[in-house]
Amino acid sequence: MAEAEEKARVVVVGGGVAGSLLAKTMQGHADVVLLDPKDYLEIPWAELRSMVEPSFAERSLIYHKDYLSDATIVTSSAVNITEHAVLTADGHSLPYDYLIIATGHALASPASRAERIKEFQRDNGKIESSESVLIIGGGPTGVELAGEIVVDYPGKRVTLIHRGPRLLEFIGDKASKKCLDWLTSKKVDVLLQQSVELGSLSDTEKVYKTSGGETVTADCHFVCIGKPLSSSWLHDTILKESLDSKGRVMVEKDLRVKGFNNIFAIGDITDIPVSFSLPTCNSPSALFIMLLYSGWFFSLSQPPFIT
Numbered sequence: 001m002a003e004a005e006e007k008a009r010v011v012v013v014g015g016g017v018a019g020s021l022l023a024k025t026m027q028g029h030a031d032v033v034l035l036d037p038k039d040y041l042e043i044p045w046a047e048l049r050s051m052v053e054p055s056f057a058e059r060s061l062i063y064h065k066d067y068l069s070d071a072t073i074v075t076s077s078a079v080n081i082t083e084h085a086v087l088t089a090d091g092h093s094l095p096y097d098y099l100i101i102a103t104g105h106a107l108a109s110p111a112s113r114a115e116r117i118k119e120f121q122r123d124n125g126k127i128e129s130s131e132s133v134l135i136i137g138g139g140p141t142g143v144e145l146a147g148e149i150v151v152d153y154p155g156k157r158v159t160l161i162h163r164g165p166r167l168l169e170f171i172g173d174k175a176s177k178k179c180l181d182w183l184t185s186k187k188v189d190v191l192l193q194q195s196v197e198l199g200s201l202s203d204t205e206k207v208y209k210t211s212g213g214e215t216v217t218a219d220c221h222f223v224c225i226g227k228p229l230s231s232s233w234l235h236d237t238i239l240k241e242s243l244d245s246k247g248r249v250m251v252e253k254d255l256r257v258k259g260f261n262n263i264f265a266i267g268d269i270t271d272i273p274v275s276f277s278l279p280t281c282n283s284p285s286a287l288f289i290m291l292l293y294s295g296w297f298f299s300l301s302q303p304p305f306i307t
């Protein structure tokens with residue numbers, strides 16, 4: 001009798017949108033290991049809605065074990081890579097035939113799903129008990145949070161402060177202006193080209209001095225500025241020469257890490273140029289997902305997250 005064919009060992013580092021989707025797609029076809037410090041996948045674009053409606057998080061925080069029935073889940077962080085294995089913070093060595101780096105942005109969320117839900121409940125309590133809210137950062141997260149608050153709590157006074165000359169600087173002037181007009185129509189006070197010293201912020205703060213000399217009073221604040229990439233752990237690994245000056249992993253067109261045959265990188269951690277010409281595809285991971293669905297990268301029969 002012929003021996004069963006041994007499956008290739010694929011270690012996926014990072015259980016965000018990109019890594020989780022890949023692990024789910026590959027399970028059954030390969031011996032898949034997903035390494036993530038959290039026990040759940042978070043759908044990031046549900047984050048701000050979950051702050052005003054915490055029960056929403058019940059649907060957007062998905063235990064890895066609920067969609068990975070045929071893969072091994074290791075709850076820890078990668079700290080090093082050799083040519084044959086990934087080393088974890090809790091002292092394990094995970095051998096691989098193929099390695100996928102999908103560590104996106106540095107982890108700020110709790111490791112347990114239950115704790116993450118409590119975090120949303122605390123944020124919601126803060127919003128509910130405040131008459132006025134200060135949001136620092138006029139990128140997508142700050143703008144979306146301001147929108148969610150004024151829609152659900154039209155009586156609250158919201159101030160949005162942004163360092164740049166216009167909101168959502170990554171999109172065109174016209175869309176940026178439309179967003180400003182909408183927020184203004186909902187009585188959000190938008191302060192542009194001003195900032196608040198983040199180091200001096202505390203939870204009991206009520207009065208905030210801006211760089212422009214203005215004083216903002218608010219019962220609570222939320223800092224909505226970009227998170228750094230999670231690539232510092234690669235600095236002393238075999239991939240150290242594969243990072244660009246911004247700490248992104250440099251990949252070939254087929255997402256293979258430059259100089260390696262069996263190591264790939266996907267999602268926000270890569271140096272794939274971001275295209276804003278497609279309205280629903282404004283990040284490397286979104287692009288990656290589109291490629292997956294289009295069958296360009298692997299062949300897929302159905303979308304993996306049907307809830």
Ligand SMILES: Cc1cc2nc3c(=O)[nH]c(=O)nc-3n(C[C@H](O)[C@H](O)[C@H](O)COP(=O)(O)OP(=O)(O)OC[C@H]3O[C@@H](n4cnc5c(N)ncnc54)[C@H](O)[C@@H]3O)c2cc1C
Pocket residue numbers: 013014015016017018019035036037038044045046047048076077078079102103104105106107140141230233266267268269280281282283284285286
């Ligand atoms: C509020 C919000 C709204 C968004 N809306 C949109 C949208 O509408 N459209 C769109 O295209 N994009 C949107 N984005 C961006 C999109 O969410 C990201 O492009 C996407 O999440 C990137 O996925 P990723 O898996 O590459 O990285 P991440 O989601 O950052 O996931 C990285 C994973 O790696 C893990 N990790 C980190 N370091 C290590 C380590 N050393 N070892 C092991 N694991 C590690 C983390 O725990 C995490 O699970 C939004 C983002 C946010 C925050």
